[in-house]
Amino acid sequence: MKIGLVGFPGAGKSTVFGALTGIAVETGYSAPRDKVNLGVVKVPDSRVDALAELYSPKKVTYAEITFTDLGGGSEGLDRKVLNAMREVDALCQVVRAFPDAAGEAPHPVVEITDLEVETILADLDLIEKRVERLVRDRSNPRELELLQRIVVHLEQERPLRSFELTEEEAKMIAGYALLSLKPLLLVINVGEDEIGSEIPKDIETAAVQRGLGVVVLSAKVEMDVAAMPDEEQAEFAESLGLAEPARGRFIRAAYDLIDLVSMLTAGPDECRAWPVARGSKAVRAAGKIHSDIERGFIRAEVIKWQDLIEQGSEAKCRDAGLARVEGKEYIMQDGDVVHFRFNV
Ligand SMILES: Nc1nc2c(ncn2[C@@H]2O[C@H](COP(=O)(O)OP(=O)(O)OP(=O)(O)O)[C@@H](O)[C@H]2O)c(=O)[nH]1
Ligand SMILES: [Mg+2]
Structure with a gap:
């Protein structure tokens, strides 16, 4: 990132x-x-700090x-x-x-507006060129329709952050790396x-x-x-x-x-936060740690970090019914402490 x-x-x-x-x-x-x-x-990350206090691991990784x-x-x-x-x-x-070294007063709101305008113009330039192409070769009418709506929005000097996109539309334009959308x-x-x-x-x-x-x-x-x-x-x-x-x-x-959540791992060797994209399935998140774990994924054992800290150990969490067993399709949540079981 x-x-x-x-x-x-x-x-x-x-x-x-x-x-x-x-x-x-x-x-x-x-x-x-x-x-x-x-x-x-x-x-x-105070969660990593709390886990490190619990496990006194050899290594702490943020x-x-x-x-x-x-x-x-x-x-x-x-x-x-x-x-x-x-x-x-x-x-x-x-x-x-x-005030700068010459004593010149700042104009913060002007700077905010000006940068926004610069990014809008850069996007407009890029999208208009693309629209011309698509009109000429008629290769992708759906994208053309979307881009034409985007042009209208940009021409009103509005950044694309305020343009509503469906998930599919977002994918369609992801490759353009539009600045006013970042x-x-x-x-x-x-x-x-x-x-x-x-x-x-x-x-x-x-x-x-x-x-x-x-x-x-x-x-x-x-x-x-x-x-x-x-x-x-x-x-x-x-x-x-x-x-x-x-x-x-x-x-x-x-x-x-950035649309990330932190998955946590904890143990005597290492306590660590792993950034994963929000909405990631357990099996994909496992691949962040190692491709073998993704390939041989069996299950994920998940405890909420607060529960682990409050209970004081994984065993106590299991006794209290606070440890869950999840499959490949589970959507990882921010602050999940996880052990992956796998077989390769
Ligand atoms: N008084 C004051 N001066 C600052 C502050 N931040 C930056 N400066 C000064 O402003 C001048 C410009 O800061 P830079 O960090 O070089 O600015 P920049 O955005 O990197 O500038 P360019 O790379 O030239 O675009 C430097 O002389 C800084 O010491 C601040 O918080 N207070
Ligand atoms: Mg600089």
Whole structure:
């Protein structure tokens, strides 16, 4: 899973990236404008922590997501950046809400609207070309009909996130990697002195109208926090007036953007979260762990993580009737602790 940090030049993408990953990257106006940074982060998960406390395993493994700082482009959001945006599963728009080095006031709502318009125009461009083809060669009337409706929607300057698609229609256009359809989270990058204050009303309205999630943080401060040794981060954050580093909150929100649930495995060797697509059948989810388990699947033994923590052991869960035996077709649920039985 890959999440792209996007936004206008100087919005703070690279600073946010540094805060998320702890990787030192170049920020500011002298940083290379088209450099793409890539970093893997662990998704904080209190369920994994609770299981680890119960089992004291040799290893603890969290789900991971890759963040990529797509750069600001050489002239704003140029074609190169827009194309790179197509490659990611979800977008986080970093929005400047602090006065820049020259003292220039921020225009966060304008940035939100402008990026939306850019993505709508890029989609329209792509879809119109495709429509022309389909009109010419008459190869796929059903897709043509769908795309023509999409064009109408886009021409009204509405992103495709607000276009209703059936599952079948969604499949039909999945290959186009449309930008205004990608899940989007707004990251409002406020100045140091705004930490802890309410999210400005106009920004909130812009987000609510669009049904978008919002995380407010001060990237520069978060980057300083992230650069500290782990055990000192909480204390340092507190001394700066932060209840907790925003990093964890932000990563969770980004993880929730992509349609994933976490399946859990627990034991004395390892406690681990496995990201699986929402709606995955047990047999497919098993394949995430190992293809042999998918091939030789017999059954899944499932306990809800809360039950396991409350009861204190799998045996007690079985006694209390809280352990279920599920077959191949079972739909994995978020927070299921699972053992797969298989035979190869
Ligand atoms: N005061 C303040 N400055 C910030 C904050 N976040 C970023 N900056 C500064 O704003 C400038 C631009 O930040 P970058 O992270 O380089 O912005 P960017 O979006 O990566 O910019 P490009 O890659 O050039 O498009 C840098 O000088 C940062 O130090 C913040 O929260 N507060
Ligand atoms: Mg940058």
